[in-house]
Amino acid sequence: MKTIENEKNHIIPYKTFLYVLAGLIALTLTSVTLTRISLGTLTVVIALIIAGIKSSFVLRIFMHLKFENKMFSRAVIGVITLLCAVIIITLLDYLNR
Amino acid sequence: MTHRDDLASKTGMWLFLFTEMLLFGGLFIVYSVYRYRNPIAFHQAAQELSVFIGTINTIILLISSTTIAMSITAIQKKNKKLALSLLGITIILGLAFLVNKYFEWGEHFKEHIYPGSAVLALRGHGDILFYGLYFFMTGLHALHIIIGLVFIMVITFSIKKDKIDHENYVLLENSGLYWHLVDLIWIFLFPLFYLIT
Numbered sequence: 441m442k443t444i445e446n447e448k449n450h451i452i453p454y455k456t457f458l459y460v461l462a463g464l465i466a467l468t469l470t471s472v473t474l475t476r477i478s479l480g481t482l483t484v485v486i487a488l489i490i491a492g493i494k495s496s497f498v499l500r501i502f503m504h505l506k507f508e509n510k511m512f513s514r515a516v517i518g519v520i521t522l523l524c525a526v527i528i529i530t531l532l533d534y535l536n537r
Numbered sequence: 538m539t540h541r542d543d544l545a546s547k548t549g550m551w552l553f554l555f556t557e558m559l560l561f562g563g564l565f566i567v568y569s570v571y572r573y574r575n576p577i578a579f580h581q582a583a584q585e586l587s588v589f590i591g592t593i594n595t596i597i598l599l600i601s602s603t604t605i606a607m608s609i610t611a612i613q614k615k616n617k618k619l620a621l622s623l624l625g626i627t628i629i630l631g632l633a634f635l636v637n638k639y640f641e642w643g644e645h646f647k648e649h650i651y652p653g654s655a656v657l658a659l660r661g662h663g664d665i666l667f668y669g670l671y672f673f674m675t676g677l678h679a680l681h682i683i684i685g686l687v688f689i690m691v692i693t694f695s696i697k698k699d700k701i702d703h704e705n706y707v708l709l710e711n712s713g714l715y716w717h718l719v720d721l722i723w724i725f726l727f728p729l730f731y732l733i734t
Binding site for chain 2: 449451452453454457458460461464465468469471472475476483484487488490491494495498499501502503504508509511512515516519520522523526527530531534535
């Protein structure tokens with residue numbers, strides 16, 4: 441069998457995943473608690489920032505982006521930037537009508 | 538003798554995930570704009586959703602993401618038995634998510650709230666939009682859960698038959714990537730529909 445190995449496969453220890461899980465659950469509960477307190481527009485911002493932090497954990501550790509070929513992280517950043525740009529431009533349009 | 542290119546395989550998977558991100562991204566834009574135009578209706582309708590079930594389902598998905606990620610470590614360490622058990626747990630958790638969704642949607646249906654219902658039509662434009670987006674987006678997400686579960690089941694059988702092992706596990710990695718994406722989407726769906734009221 442012929443294989444193309446671009447880099448050595450990185451083995452992530454089980455413990456790392458459990459720590460990340462603990463962090464993700466803690467962030468979820470923080471988000472639930474904070475949004476129960478009514479803070480107006482700030483609630484939206486806090487909820488989305490926490491969701492962003494959770495996503496970066498999932499992308500970097502669970503989806504191995506931290507240890508993978510850099511091409512993947514760059515492409516993901518590119519897609520997220522594109523998505524954010526479209527969201528911002530659409531909202532700017534609606535907010536200024 | 539077969540030729541194999543794991544990097545190309547993963548690249549293909551990521552390209553597919555990008556199309557999924559843009560699909561849900563588009564729906565998030567639709568949601569934001571309608572929320573902006575119907576703030577009061579969205580505020581009141583969002584309060585009718587159960588934060589408790591939403592939180593439980595979030596935690597279920599987070600744990601299932603962890604177990605599938607750990608199964609890759611297990612296969613790398615040649616621990617086939619542990620990999621199979623971890624995938625089994627992932628499948629059970631995925632099914633538990635769907636069971637919760639079934640009861641959650643069932644509650645809405647009991648109150649005659651579903652797209653096209655006469656009761657919902659009486660409640661006005663904003664409510665129709667909120668529930669339309671709610672059922673469509675959580676429904677599309679649930680469809681992804683079902684596809685992910687089938688994918689993981691196929692992978693589990695392949696590991697059982699030693700078609701996937703410590704030397705050749707890119708398919709397991711790809712099924713993991715898909716499952717994590719489903720988790721990522723839920724990470725945003727949960728605050729947008731359940732938490733921000």
